[in-house]
Amino acid sequence: xxxxxxxxxxxxxxxxxxxxxxxxxxxxxxxxxxxxxxxxxxxxxxxxxxxxxxxxxxxxxxxxxxxxxxxxxxxxxxxxxxxxxxxxxxxxxxxxxxxxxxxxxxxxxxxxxxxxxxxxxxxxxxxxxxxxxxxxxxxxxxxxxxxxxxxxxxxxxxxxxxxxxxxxxxxxxxxxxxxxxxxxxxxxxxxxxxxxxxxxxxxxxxxxxxxxxxxx
Amino acid sequence: xxxxxxxxxxxxxxxxxxxxxxxxxxxxxxxxxxxxxxxxxxxxxxxxxxxxxxxxxxxxxxxxxxxxxxxxxxxxxxxxxxxxxxxxxxxxxxxxxxxxxxxxxxxxxxxxxxxxxxxxxxxxxxxxxxxxxxxxxxxxxxxxxxxxxxxxxxxxxxxxxxxxxxxxxxxxxxxxxxxxxxxxxxxxxxxxxxxxxxxxxxxxxxxxxxxxxxxxxxxxxxxxxxxxxxxxxxxxxxxxxxxxxxxxxxxxxxxxxxxxxxxxxxxxxxxxxxxxxxxxxxxxxxxxxxxxxxxxxxxxxxxxxxxxxxxxxxxxxxxxxxxxxxxxxxxxxxxxxxxxxxxxxxxx
Numbered sequence: 001x002x003x004x005x006x007x008x009x010x011x012x013x014x015x016x017x018x019x020x021x022x023x024x025x026x027x028x029x030x031x032x033x034x035x036x037x038x039x040x041x042x043x044x045x046x047x048x049x050x051x052x053x054x055x056x057x058x059x060x061x062x063x064x065x066x067x068x069x070x071x072x073x074x075x076x077x078x079x080x081x082x083x084x085x086x087x088x089x090x091x092x093x094x095x096x097x098x099x100x101x102x103x104x105x106x107x108x109x110x111x112x113x114x115x116x117x118x119x120x121x122x123x124x125x126x127x128x129x130x131x132x133x134x135x136x137x138x139x140x141x142x143x144x145x146x147x148x149x150x151x152x153x154x155x156x157x158x159x160x161x162x163x164x165x166x167x168x169x170x171x172x173x174x175x176x177x178x179x180x181x182x183x184x185x186x187x188x189x190x191x192x193x194x195x196x197x198x199x200x201x202x203x204x205x206x207x208x209x210x211x212x213x214x215x216x
Numbered sequence: 217x218x219x220x221x222x223x224x225x226x227x228x229x230x231x232x233x234x235x236x237x238x239x240x241x242x243x244x245x246x247x248x249x250x251x252x253x254x255x256x257x258x259x260x261x262x263x264x265x266x267x268x269x270x271x272x273x274x275x276x277x278x279x280x281x282x283x284x285x286x287x288x289x290x291x292x293x294x295x296x297x298x299x300x301x302x303x304x305x306x307x308x309x310x311x312x313x314x315x316x317x318x319x320x321x322x323x324x325x326x327x328x329x330x331x332x333x334x335x336x337x338x339x340x341x342x343x344x345x346x347x348x349x350x351x352x353x354x355x356x357x358x359x360x361x362x363x364x365x366x367x368x369x370x371x372x373x374x375x376x377x378x379x380x381x382x383x384x385x386x387x388x389x390x391x392x393x394x395x396x397x398x399x400x401x402x403x404x405x406x407x408x409x410x411x412x413x414x415x416x417x418x419x420x421x422x423x424x425x426x427x428x429x430x431x432x433x434x435x436x437x438x439x440x441x442x443x444x445x446x447x448x449x450x451x452x453x454x455x456x457x458x459x460x461x462x463x464x465x466x467x468x469x470x471x472x473x474x475x476x477x478x479x480x481x482x483x484x485x486x487x488x489x490x491x492x493x494x495x496x497x498x499x500x501x502x503x504x505x506x507x508x509x510x511x512x513x514x515x516x517x518x519x520x521x522x523x524x525x526x527x528x529x530x531x532x533x534x535x536x537x538x539x540x541x542x543x544x545x546x547x548x549x550x551x552x553x554x555x556x557x558x559x560x561x562x563x564x
Contacts, residue, residue: 160485164461
């Protein structure tokens with residue numbers, strides 16, 4: 001636990017010290033939202049939700065992949081000698097979840113600044129965002145652990161991650177669309193179960209497979 | 217050599233058998249359409265029935281409207297126009313033993329040569345007065361028709377019902393072959409035996425071929441049954457995504473230059489892909505409305521979908537395609553293993 005926290009702190013300090021990484025991420029989100037604002041002027045609710053998730057997808061891919069490429073292969077090896085694989089995995093996963101949740105709230109903020117905030121059922125939307133953030137970061141953590149060793153990482157990352165993320169993205173968008181109007185919990189329930197199910201599958205897979213991808 | 221390869225011969229023979237039998241066995245007679253399809257209760261009506269593969273002109277026949285197994289109404293008169301067309305006159309009583317004012321009834325025609333043919337929910341009876349009085353309806357039907365070897369006629373599926381022997385077994389085979397590929401990937405991660413990786417690759421390639429064939433046969437079937445090759449049905453979309461995931465597997469393999477690294481990461485991704493294949497093909501499509509059987513509440517293989525004649529072709533086809541898929545996968549894995557060894561030797 002202590003090791004997890006110290007690894008987590010290490011990742012944060014690394015990002016804060018370099019600054020450029022988080023700054024680039026921030027700029028990425030703002031630029032994306034602004035382009036959409038220029039193109040649409042006024043965004044209807046359904047499009048808002050879809051664009052929100054698409055922007056998030058791209059910024060999450062960048063954020064998660066960066067958290068691997070930030071520290072080269074040698075430093076990874078150094079951590080491997082220091083801590084257990086599972087500890088490293090938990091720290092990495094937690095950090096990526098926090099990072100994705102950060103980009104989620106950032107996108108939400110910037111989108112509402114430019115394009116308004118059409119969500120009516122806010123607490124439910126936040127729950128959907130939380131489940132989505134966990135799933136997205138779990139999926140991308142595993143995929144980028146595989147991809148960052150290969151040539152042309154970012155292309156490969158897209159190729160590997162996009163088909164994989166679709167089973168998560170479809171119920172995510174469906175559930176978010178429901179929150180555009182006052183809703184009954186029964187309508188949302190199936191989508192939430194589906195999201196929890198996919199999240200659990202992804203986390204189980206990453207726990208099983210990450211040690212193989214990491215220990216090199 | 218033949219001793220250990222019996223299953224390959226069996227697979228090839230079964231696939232050949234299913235191809236030939238599936239194409240040659242004729243489709244049974246059926247009722248193509250009825251007009252008009254809504255009749256007012258309490259009146260006398262004449263309806264025109266068009267048949268498919270029928271021989272109405274030759275031999276005796278009987279016709280009934282069926283409310284339930286116990287309640288049938290016999291036709292007053294039967295006028296045969298030609299082999300494919302017949303006019304039936306029904307005297308429908310105002311009182312119908314059913315709780316609803318509008319009731320769907322099936323049309324049953326029994327023919328000396330063709331046997332029994334049924335069109336479910338052929339006619340809607342309107343303005344029925346619900347009643348427990350069931351005198352003209354109470355009638356049991358006994359078929360006197362001869363039976364011969366044929367596939368059943370199922371409404372708009374018509375001749376495309378034969379695709380059951382090609383489209384469906386391909387997906388069974390795909391599941392088995394990709395499962396074997398996944399098992400080999402697990403084996404590779406445990407033992408680091410390059411042979412397991414080559415096998416895993418071979419079976420994954422065979423699985424992709426089966427999947428492409430499955431999508432193609434599905435699209436042809438969809439053109440006839442649903443009206444378009446691709447109707448953006450959830451089942452079609454999810455299978456396309458599942459295939460995309462496996463295509464990404466091959467791209468991942470080729471973009472890692474280090475052979476051990478490529479083997480290891482593609483094994484990891486293979487397990488990942490298989491774990492997502494199951495929800496993509498079998499869970500998500502069942503949760504939403506779909507045109508495809510096995511979704512939105514309609515069964516994939518209900519009791520009525522397959523009859524005994526179809527089972528005689530369908531089950532061999534399933535076994536045959538599974539064996540063929542495994543054979544193709546095994547061969548591909550061996551080719552891979554040989555080319556790997558050659559390139560290893562020539563690089564030394």
